[in-house]
Amino acid sequence: MKQDKIPDVVVRRLPLYLRAVEDFYRKDQAIVSSSQLGEWTGFTPAQVRKDLALFGEFGKQGIGYDARFLHNKLREILGLTRDVSVGLVGLGNLGRALLHHNVRARMGTPGVEGDPKHWVPETLRIVAAFDVDPEKVGVTYAQVPVYHVDQLLGKSAELGLEIMVLAVPPDSAEAVAYECVKAGIKAILNFAPVNLVVPDDVKVYSADLTLELQSLAFYTTH
Amino acid sequence: MKQDKIPDVVVRRLPLYLRAVEDFYRKDQAIVSSSQLGEWTGFTPAQVRKDLALFGEFGKQGIGYDARFLHNKLREILGLTRDVSVGLVGLGNLGRALLHHNVRARMGTPGVEGDPKHWVPETLRIVAAFDVDPEKVGVTYAQVPVYHVDQLLGKSAELGLEIMVLAVPPDSAEAVAYECVKAGIKAILNFAPVNLVVPDDVKVYSADLTLELQSLAFYTTH
DNA sequence: CTATGTGAAGTGGTTCACAGCT
DNA sequence: AGCTGTGAACCACTTCACATAG
Structure with a gap:
């Protein structure tokens, strides 16, 4: 090794x-x-x-x-033997869809007994959501509590959030990313069409639908 | 060149x-x-x-x-000087979110007059959706008509669909992809957690949320 | 004989550095 | 001087092929 x-x-x-x-x-x-x-x-x-x-x-x-x-x-190796708590920022259509997806995506993993039919629950899931809309704050979507973005720092520490999913509008993405970095988040999955600038020790994956479709368009003509 | x-x-x-x-x-x-x-x-x-x-x-x-x-x-180069028609299969939470996103994601492109303030509408957008649920077929989500999946082949030709977005359950993904290939689709954006097997001349991008989160988890521990 | 682990060779994409144009 | 276009050097990942273990 x-x-x-x-x-x-x-x-x-x-x-x-x-x-x-x-x-x-x-x-x-x-x-x-x-x-x-x-x-x-x-x-x-x-x-x-x-x-x-x-x-x-x-x-x-x-x-x-x-x-x-x-x-x-x-x-x-992937760090999935412990519970990995993921946070979600932005409860627009996409954010809410991701929450519902989250619940269904809980995959099983083989239990320790060696019985293939026994499964322990998957450890990686969204456990908290954040938004600025007062109508959304306080409610629970798909069994996940929604907090105000102001609480991002506090709740990250409290719940031990390690990964943050950003489903916010483009113009707030940079600011939210900055909050995540302050909160000690080390990995971000960004759905906003924005190039996030973060320290080197923070990993950002971009899931930019428009970008993906535009590059796929290339292949329809070549 | x-x-x-x-x-x-x-x-x-x-x-x-x-x-x-x-x-x-x-x-x-x-x-x-x-x-x-x-x-x-x-x-x-x-x-x-x-x-x-x-x-x-x-x-x-x-x-x-x-x-x-x-x-x-x-x-x-990207083939965005013409209208690019995109289809969407699967109207679950994710599919519907993508449709709403679609409307908002219409970006402008500079017009021919050379006036930076004049913008022509973006040419790449989802123009048709497909599902199997009879309750969804026939309605219109976010200004996009919903057809039955059986009509995928016919509507693809009729509307000139070039790219297909798959937001279907894992077990139907393979079959739907096959339909897309038959319909002459050359590019697929797949959200289902499945490795699609398609001919070489069909390009598949995978947007597998679980996979992305799992590899991000690696960076939280390393 | 089967299938892993791994140096060595190969491949493809990135960075350098500079000629050439404005 | 400033900036593009590009061969050459560089670097990183992939594939090959074989020694090694069961």
């Missing part, structure tokens, strides 16, 4: 491996090979092995990977 | 350049430099120049790029 510096591309593939292993495991397959994982995810077997080898020697030569073991390792 | 094979990474940057140039243009700046575009987008000036040079010599040495000219070139 040489866990020095993991390339971003690899980190983006890890959840796919997790999902693949989970799928094999659910189908009562105890051992998976890099070729199987490769076929499932669409990557080459060599790439799967290289990626996993960055974190340790999880497989057995001549055999493959123990599905349950690998699954747990991947959860460890 | 050597428009042979444009790397995917470049295509993903083009809409950002478009947005940057638009921003400068709106601020009545007639000439933009690669360094300005670089600062705005967060890329290096050299990269901006290399990217643009893939499509032609748009700049003037010693001067920079004419904002209006570059803006139109970028729209041409």
